[in-house]
Amino acid sequence: MTPLLEVRNLKKHFPVRGGLLRRIVAQVRAVDGVSFTLEVGKTLGLVGESGCGKSTLGRAILQLQRPTSGEVLLQGTELTTLDRKRLHAMRRSMQIIFQDPYASLSPRRTVAQTIREPLEVHGIGTPAEREQRVEELLGVVGMRTAVLDRYPHEFSGGQRQRIGIARALALDPKLIVADEPVSALDVSVRAQVLNLIARLQREMGIAFLFISHDLSVVEHVSDQVGVMYLGRIVELAPARELYRQPRHPYTEALLSAVPVPDPTRKARRIVLGGDVPSPMNPPPGCPFHLRCPKVMDICRSVPPPVVEVGAGGASHQVACHLHA
Amino acid sequence: MSAEPILSVRDLVVEFRTEHGVVRAVDRVSFDVFPNETVGLVGESGCGKTVTGLAILGLIPSPPGRIASGSIRLAGRELVGLPESELRQLRGRDMAMVFQEPMTALNPVFTVGNQMMDILRRYKGLSRSQARAAAIELLAKVGIPAPAQRIDEYPHQLSGGMRQRVVIAMALSCDPKLIVADEPTTALDVTTQAQVLEQIVRLQQEFRMAMVLVTHDLGVVAETCQRALVMYCGRVAEQADIGPLFAHPRHPYTAGLLRSLPRVGEAEKQDLAVIPGMVPDLLDLPAGCRFAERCPRRDARCDGELPDLDGDAASPARVACFHPL
Ligand SMILES: Nc1ncnc2c1ncn2[C@@H]1O[C@H](COP(=O)(O)OP(=O)(O)OP(=O)(O)O)[C@@H](O)[C@H]1O
Ligand SMILES: Nc1ncnc2c1ncn2[C@@H]1O[C@H](COP(=O)(O)OP(=O)(O)O)[C@@H](O)[C@H]1O
Numbered sequence: 001m002t003p004l005l006e007v008r009n010l011k012k013h014f015p016v017r018g019g020l021l022r023r024i025v026a027q028v029r030a031v032d033g034v035s036f037t038l039e040v041g042k043t044l045g046l047v048g049e050s051g052c053g054k055s056t057l058g059r060a061i062l063q064l065q066r067p068t069s070g071e072v073l074l075q076g077t078e079l080t081t082l083d084r085k086r087l088h089a090m091r092r093s094m095q096i097i098f099q100d101p102y103a104s105l106s107p108r109r110t111v112a113q114t115i116r117e118p119l120e121v122h123g124i125g126t127p128a129e130r131e132q133r134v135e136e137l138l139g140v141v142g143m144r145t146a147v148l149d150r151y152p153h154e155f156s157g158g159q160r161q162r163i164g165i166a167r168a169l170a171l172d173p174k175l176i177v178a179d180e181p182v183s184a185l186d187v188s189v190r191a192q193v194l195n196l197i198a199r200l201q202r203e204m205g206i207a208f209l210f211i212s213h214d215l216s217v218v219e220h221v222s223d224q225v226g227v228m229y230l231g232r233i234v235e236l237a238p239a240r241e242l243y244r245q246p247r248h249p250y251t252e253a254l255l256s257a258v259p260v261p262d263p264t265r266k267a268r269r270i271v272l273g274g275d276v277p278s279p280m281n282p283p284p285g286c287p288f289h290l291r292c293p294k295v296m297d298i299c300r301s302v303p304p305p306v307v308e309v310g311a312g313g314a315s316h317q318v319a320c321h322l323h324a
Numbered sequence: 325m326s327a328e329p330i331l332s333v334r335d336l337v338v339e340f341r342t343e344h345g346v347v348r349a350v351d352r353v354s355f356d357v358f359p360n361e362t363v364g365l366v367g368e369s370g371c372g373k374t375v376t377g378l379a380i381l382g383l384i385p386s387p388p389g390r391i392a393s394g395s396i397r398l399a400g401r402e403l404v405g406l407p408e409s410e411l412r413q414l415r416g417r418d419m420a421m422v423f424q425e426p427m428t429a430l431n432p433v434f435t436v437g438n439q440m441m442d443i444l445r446r447y448k449g450l451s452r453s454q455a456r457a458a459a460i461e462l463l464a465k466v467g468i469p470a471p472a473q474r475i476d477e478y479p480h481q482l483s484g485g486m487r488q489r490v491v492i493a494m495a496l497s498c499d500p501k502l503i504v505a506d507e508p509t510t511a512l513d514v515t516t517q518a519q520v521l522e523q524i525v526r527l528q529q530e531f532r533m534a535m536v537l538v539t540h541d542l543g544v545v546a547e548t549c550q551r552a553l554v555m556y557c558g559r560v561a562e563q564a565d566i567g568p569l570f571a572h573p574r575h576p577y578t579a580g581l582l583r584s585l586p587r588v589g590e591a592e593k594q595d596l597a598v599i600p601g602m603v604p605d606l607l608d609l610p611a612g613c614r615f616a617e618r619c620p621r622r623d624a625r626c627d628g629e630l631p632d633l634d635g636d637a638a639s640p641a642r643v644a645c646f647h648p649l
């Protein structure tokens with residue numbers, strides 16, 4: 001079976017201009033050679049520190065920002081070379097949910113207008129059918145139809161996020177990129193929205209690319225997890241395996257840094273020195289070598305290859321010389 | 325704990341005048357902080373954590389805000405009602421605040437060293453060269469590499485984590501008795517957060533300071549505090565030592581929060597426990613318990629009466645609930 005989504009060596013570089021002539025003086029390598037596949041109805045979680053390229057990767061996959069190079073195949077169709085018209089048609093199958101439920105909804109549209117808009121843009125259904133669909137979608141995200149004529153400012157963060165999700169569902173997408181969908185929400189509502197996402201996946205077979213800096217949230221929702229560092233996926237594995245047996249030194253450090261809400265479990269912390277280097281000027285060799293507690297000579301000059309370390313069928317990939 | 329508290333807050337009420345009416349952001353909050361102790365203030369957005377911290381430092385913007393009643397004592401001295409000039413003196417010398425966003429405390433047009441030396445000279449009466457040496461030593465203490473070079477850099481040349489360390493160094497510069505840190509690592513990445521929290525814990529012990537740590541992150545509380553207050557809608561729902569608080573939460577809200585957290589390393593893909601509904605609007609509070617609408621243990625009494633904390637200031641654990649767990 002063709003996977004739902006296949007990403008091959010995807011890159012997105014942003015030119016940096018400088019000097020009087022505004023010439024290109026450097027490139028920000030926001031996404032620098034990412035490959036993975038996502039099966040129908042599964043969730044791939046993406047974690048990594050701020051600026052590592054998670055959002056850019058999400059946008060490049062959806063062609064909201066055209067990639068610099070590489071391929072994105074959605075149900076076998078290569079998206080990076082599609083013209084605007086064909087891309088517009090493909091957009092029905094892929095949607096995005098943003099972090100900030102405040103900024104992503106238009107303040108002047110009612111709930112009904114907001115959810116209906118994608119149906120209108122794609123010319124789907126009669127007005128009566130659309131109305132029915134909007135009510136149905138509200139039910140799916142657990143809201144009452146009494147809210148249809150109200151405006152976003154009248155809702156809490158969690159409710160706004162539900163409205164955003166209802167809108168993303170309007171066109172029956174196969175893939176949803178969720179970019180920090182619960183990061184702006186308080187703990188007590190976060191669980192409500194996470195459960196909703198899990199249910200949609202289960203009941204509607206939607207695949208998610210779930211982006212978050214919160215490792216515990218990602219573990220909870222994901223089948224597979226990819227760890228990004230400086231524009232690359234340095235480790236990719238089934239969620240359980242990644243959290244129980246991280247193989248990349250960066251993943252180990254990242255996991256050990258998560259504060260544990262259990263005072264009886266003192267964290268065995270690997271404290272990393274220094275900061276993430278600039279993606280404008282990534283170090284040679286392994287991108288992590290300046291901070292890696294296990295750095296070896298080869299790491300300083302030779303980029304580590306991606307190797308398969310999975311046992312028992314499931315793929316577990318690591319880009320690190322320790323495993324090469 | 326037998327020693328005298330450094331900080332003693334009693335029945336603190338803070339109100340803000342808004343377009344729609346008076347908001348009571350903090351409603352009869354009481355707690356003590358002892359020397360060499362870190363007390364967490366934890367709760368969801370808008371529950372009054374920051375306002376409590378600002379009130380302690382005498383930093384409530386007025387208007388629209390004011391301390392409507394209550395008492396705040398620092399080492400026995402009443403702060404409520406002190407003139408601004410005296411509060412300013414105390415803020416430099418005896419207590420300091422670290423904010424979520426380090427740039428609120430840093431001036432972008434001066435070097436890190438200038439800002440630190442300014443404080444050290446003003447409050448400690450050091451000479452220029454003494455102040456510079458002391459500043460370099462403080463930067464080293466908070467874990468800034470190459471402090472003798474970094475001291476001459478401007479805030480924008482530092483990463484977020486380094487800036488927050490500089491702010492912490494500035495807060496420490498006069499050996500304050502009390503530091504209030506408001507979400508000091510919330511804007512940082514998890515690896516940087518781990519570095520900064522580790523420093524904070526170490527420094528707190530080294531300087532034997534009292535600290536109030538404001539955070540929405542229960543993981544941070546578990547790792548850095550000895551005691552915590554769980555706040556809900558401006559009130560303290562529960563207060564206890566960290567061990568019992570996490571092992572046997574007594575307020576239904578605390579219990580619900582702890583259950584709704586996804587935890588690293590133990591997730592089976594199953595639904596998380598949920599606290600239904602949402603936090604009520606401070607302008608439209610229920611007559612009884614503020615958590616009633618979301619509470620599985622609610623009964624008629626909860627709807628009619630507002631529960632107060634049980635026990636008194638000397639009790640090791642307190643809960644504001646008619647039917648605690
Ligand atoms: N300057 C102000 N004017 C009016 N209301 C205010 C002001 N500052 C705070 N409030 C209100 O006081 C309440 C408590 O605010 P506070 O910032 O202390 O909450 P918090 O728990 O720290 O929230 P967060 O986690 O979002 O920072 C909120 O309802 C807030 O809207
Ligand atoms: N439009 C742009 N122009 C220049 N640099 C950009 C642009 N968008 C993103 N970047 C850079 O790309 C890197 C990755 O950004 P992003 O994907 O937003 O990170 P995050 O993982 O926090 O979502 C960052 O260094 C960011 O500054």
Ligand code: SF4
Pocket residue numbers: 248249250286287288289290292293294295296299304319320321322
């Ligand atoms: S390749 Fe070398 S520097 Fe990179 S993570 Fe592995 S051991 Fe560390």
Ligand code: SF4
Pocket residue numbers: 575576577613614615616617619620621622623626631644645646647648
């Ligand atoms: S007082 Fe009643 S409603 Fe409030 S938390 Fe306790 S049981 Fe629940």
Ligand SMILES: [Mg+2]
Pocket residue numbers: 054055
């Ligand atoms: Mg992002």
Ligand SMILES: [Mg+2]
Pocket residue numbers: 373374507
């Ligand atoms: Mg706050």
